[in-house]
Amino acid sequence: MTTLPSFPDVESAYDDVRNDKLRRWWIVGLLMAQAALLHFNRGALPAAGTEHLIPEGLITETQMGSVYSALLIVYTLCMIPGGWCIDRFGPRRALLGMGFGCAAIIPLTGATALLPATALFLALCAVRGLLGMFCAPMHPGAARSISLCMPHRERGLANGLVTCAAVLGAASTPILFGFLMDRLTWPIAFVVAGLLTAMVTLAWLQGSRGHPTLPQRTTTKVHRGPIEGVPQASGMAATGLVPPSGLSPALISLGFLTVAYAAYSYCQYLFFAWSQYYFDKVLDLGTEIGRRNSTITLLGMAAGMVAGGWLADLVPRRVGRFPGMSLVPLAGMVASGLFLLLGVSVEQPNVVLVCFTLSMASLAICESPFWVNGVALGRRRGGLSGAILNTVGNAGGLVAPIVTPLFSDHIGWRGSLAVAGLICLLGAPLWLMVDPGEDAADRREELPDGLTP
Incomplete structure (x- = not known):
């Protein structure tokens, strides 16, 4: 025997947000801010490399290319583990971890300026790799959050706004981060970017309270053993993606x-x-x-x-x-x-x-x-x-x-x-x-925090 959230609380968790237009679009706005800032931060080092690190002889063009690749490689490798975290802990918690992790890592990029030139290349590779790891839950987490918070008729526009914000964040990096570097030097500019990331993450922490992946729980006893007359799924079939028949x-x-x-x-x-x-x-x-x-x-x-x-x-x-x-x-x-x-x-x-x-x-x-x-x-x-x-x-x-x-x-x-x-x-x-089938969330097939009935 174990405990799970009772079904009435699950349904009210969806309905409370989906029926409150201001609340659900506020969550989308916060997701847009996170997406824009994440891509701003990803483009900050290329901007610093173009204007300072390479011209000042601190690193070669070939080495800088390897530093850029470090983020993409780790980001890709961590994508599926990041998706598991989203389903296990919920998108709200996954995005909180992403935000605070990035807020800690980004200033370290500036701190590499304190290292000798011989150690700079490896230090930048390590920092960018860590940033790639923490960035992994962003887009799957945002899409999952939208699927839980928004009625189906608004999910396309919500996802479009989040991805648009990501592009605008990347496009603004050369100008805005360049402005910070001109005024504060490139190491301090990374510290400012880290503080801004922490502020946006705190806004997500506060503004996403009541997110439907974290409902107020009441528990009820449920039997976890086999049910007579009902075929039992196993292996990949238990995930809901693959039935026992294939x-x-x-x-x-x-x-x-x-x-x-x-x-x-x-x-x-x-x-x-x-x-x-x-x-x-x-x-x-x-x-x-x-x-x-x-x-x-x-x-x-x-x-x-x-x-x-x-x-x-x-x-x-x-x-x-x-x-x-x-x-x-x-x-x-x-x-x-x-x-x-x-x-x-x-x-x-x-x-x-x-x-x-x-x-x-x-x-x-x-x-x-x-x-x-x-x-x-x-x-x-x-x-x-x-x-x-x-x-x-x-x-x-x-x-x-x-x-x-x-x-x-x-x-x-x-x-x-x-x-x-x-x-x-x-x-x-x-x-x-591609057959999208029915809207699984509206049929209540999904439960918060990766739990299933």
Whole structure:
């Protein structure tokens, strides 16, 4: 015999937040602040490296590239354990751990300035690796939190706003962190960033009280042994993803979704890594225009994320959850691939900019549907399924910056970008294989803090 929360308290925990519009959107606002600040902090060291560490001879370009990779590698490796923590402890606690962990680690980046030059490289790798570990629960945790707090008709827009905030946080880093470095020196700028992270985390601690993953508990005795006449699940079937008879439609759909997300991430990360270089060096437009044009494409991506979230809520209400949940990202990936192919086939720089911006905006329309479906398909293990989605997506994203210049050696830069457009087009039809099913949370199949009936 053991104790679990009674069902009335579970249902009231959902309803209290979902029926209070101000309260649930306040939680979304806090998630936006955390996402923006996390990506601001991730971009802080590249900004410091560009303006101080490399020019001052404290570290080489090759070493700095390895430091950047340390975060991405550890972040990817910790994604699935982070998803388990989200389901085991709830997204509220997981995001609290993330916030306070990052608040402690970020000032250590500045503290490395006190070390001798011979120890700086290894110290930065260690600090960035730890930051990657603590960052892992952010996006799966935010998506899981939204799935618990928001009614289904608002989850697309909520996820779109959170991912848009992440892009804007990354886009603001060179300007805002550069301002801090100019005024305070780069080590002190990291200390300020750490304090800001701690303040936002404290706001999450206070503002997310009553989050439905932490209801007020009353306990009741339940029998945990086998029930006569009811088949007992075992192994992976006990997670809710796989029934005893074999692969469930949810797990099959999750597989197709993760492959589509890898194709999506390949195209997205390529632009993150090489868009400025393409405008500056390949099209020979110069540094200033390269910076401006790459920023414009990034802002187009941010706008697309919000628009995609709104459409992801609207279209299923008009045509039904299936195929409504698939139509928006399917159209977005097709449009993105076509605009990208058009952009590499024209010569006029302004036309290239328009095509690339439309390509990134169309691609970003897909971001929110990926997260809404990725968490929903996990049923009671939504944090873990979101982490699996992000792990595979990051794998596709890690490949793109590496293979793109290799392709360019053989087929040129236009050809290597065209490959990304084709990958996006090939990934789009996979959405036709994704069946979101019913809304598991609204059927009360999910319980707080990873507990199941």
